[in-house]
Amino acid sequence: MRSALQRFWAEWSWPLQVFLLTRLALLGAAFFADIALPGPPEAAGRLEPSNLWLDVWARWDSGFCLHIATQGYYLYPDEPSAVAFFPLYPLLLKGLAGLVGNAVLAGVLLSHLSFALALMVLWKLSLQLLNSPAAARRAVLYLAIFPTSFYFSAVYTESLSLLWVLLAFYALHERRWEWAAVSAALASATRVTGILLAGVLWLEYLRAWEGRSRWPVGLALAGVGSLGLLSYMAFLAVQFGDPLAFWSVQGSFSREVGGFIEEIRPLFQQNFLTGPISWNVLLDLLALVFGVVGSLVAARRLGLGYALFGLLSLLIPFSSGTGSLSRYVLMVFPAFMVLAEAAERPWLDSLIRFIFPLLLGLLLAIHVNGIFVA
Template sequence: MKFRLPQSPARFRLTTTLGTAAMNAVRSVAARYQWLIYPLLVFLLTRGVVWSAAYYAELAMPSPTSDAAWHALPNNVFLDVWARWDSGFYLGIVDHGYYFEPGQQSSVAFFPVYPLLTSLVKPLAGSTVAAGWLISNLCFLGALIFLYRLTEFEFRDASTARRAIFYLAAFPTSFFFSAIYTESTFLLFAIGAFYFARRQAWAWAVLFGLLCGATRIVGVVMWGVVGLEWLRAQGWTLQRSWRREAWSTLFKTLRTQWMILALICIIPLGLISYMGFLKVKFNDPVAFSTTQAAWQRQTNGPVKVVYDSLASLRGSDFLTGMRVWWHVLLDVGSLIAVLASSVTIWRRLGESYAIYSLLSMLIPASSSTQSLMRYILVVFPFFMLLGVWGKRQWLDTVLITGGCMFLGVLTTIFVNWYFVA
């Protein structure tokens, strides 16, 4: 039997020192790259749960047998569950191009950036559904990274950034970030535009803002948002607009930075380019608006639309008409939540954040309250604010527990062809 002599004190100290140094190096790397590591962990955790829930919900529950319940990939349940409702229009655009039939629901209502990205990835992914799913999830990961960095930049607090991205990823309707919808793509571009504008990287801010306008009609507001951020960088805000020195400084700056302002003015080209395409192909540059009537959407203003939605509940019994009740209440509740928090968003983050938040909800609410609990997903300043409020332990517990619980329920409903938003 061989006996090993114990280490000498000097050797033991050397081993301990090396181990401590290695641990410190790991901690240093983790701290330096937490803006990447934490969003990646949140993405993997929440998407893993959502993907699993969707897969087993489809297997365990019977789907409707009507003609509306089509299946894009019937032999691949994992991917097929993410092609529901409006996904069919995006898949059709990629595979067959745009079509427009006046008076009927037509694919021109859906803007081109997401289908374009999907078509670029399709040869690598192997199918249109796989490509769309891949784009949605990669864009969501990118959005989480940008949101982390932007929140940390604004509040100088990593814990607030961590809470903000987790609340977003665990929000009840956040399963749309993995579906073949534009939520994740638009969110990435919107946060990116804000992030680069706050960093005064104007060329990048303009590029992301332009992409917003070609992804959704609401994206055109990024023209004003990036413009306001440029004004703020020069010391001019709406609150200071009555001060003479604010205007004096602005005019002096314009003499040397007019090219940046001119660059910002090209942001609407995203929308204008799509309108030009529609004019050439269908002789109707606003076909995306014309076809909205087929979805019973008419611009009546948010006040009348909300009033009519609530009035529709009068003759509906809560139990027998539960589906109508929960749709209206959750959609209107999402709008009220953003409206109520907009003043605080203005105070804590600035006027551009508040204006973006308000218009992101008020523009769609001007024609219908339907799907507002999906549209709130791109109102990222609201989640940044929740990240601040989440310092209260009880609220943090409520947001995480309630969010995860309803996320599972709504995911199950969505993949089984029941309309959510």
């Protein structure tokens, strides 16, 4: 038994150490930011006020996930509604809440467990793709200390989504097509951009067989990878009469096609002297540049499938606005791999290790006090 544990720790010590150190640091930082820096009166309401250690991880979108888990879906025309959120995370949250007796605690546990597993898969995939243990270590670390990485600890879908995405790409790398399809299906039941994995799966399958007549099998695998989205659409059709309700309500969340134009225009009409300039928009645009550039470089370094997933994961939401791009970029793991390779230069590695945690602490303090970050 001891030798088995030693082998396990030898193989997984780095991602587990990064997980434990960063999550414990964020747990303490979130708590003290909440009690030392009280937010404005109009800030988002508290969901677990009797336990501040838990409450700091339940803000904004957490309310929708918790409502779905405890009371079910609802759709109010022209108002932000729960149907915008895909079902797998709330379903798992509901099941875990039945065991621990508290929905917020269940969400925190689910997010942390998912993120720990995601870092382990990222570690394994990075070792194989980057061919450098040092670069693989940096990829895991940079993702865990990215300025918006606190969402991996919150009652949000980020950690679970990333886990399915990484499992799908790892299965693709190993040419385990059936497992890639299952992971893609779970991803598309967690978040709408998970459907991109079905296309990546089909593309990678055809590339692997070098154009042989295997396209029907590829389409079948892509179909399996789409089952999460298709099943949710079927539910919405039966429950609300609109299979695209998750898309129809996006306008109520201030997301409409072309919305990014109205958000970016002030940056060209104003400057830091005349202001005001929305720091959220600047943050989101910087995240967009990071993700897009990283994905483009990944096309040459990692493969077309990695690049397409990264680009579309950002450009699709960007088409309707800049909002939350600094959170959406967390899914673009190829950009973190590319950054990890570039940071073999000591000065760049040191700069990242200084700036990322600094911004992470600042944005976490803003978020836990009910001010929207992403």
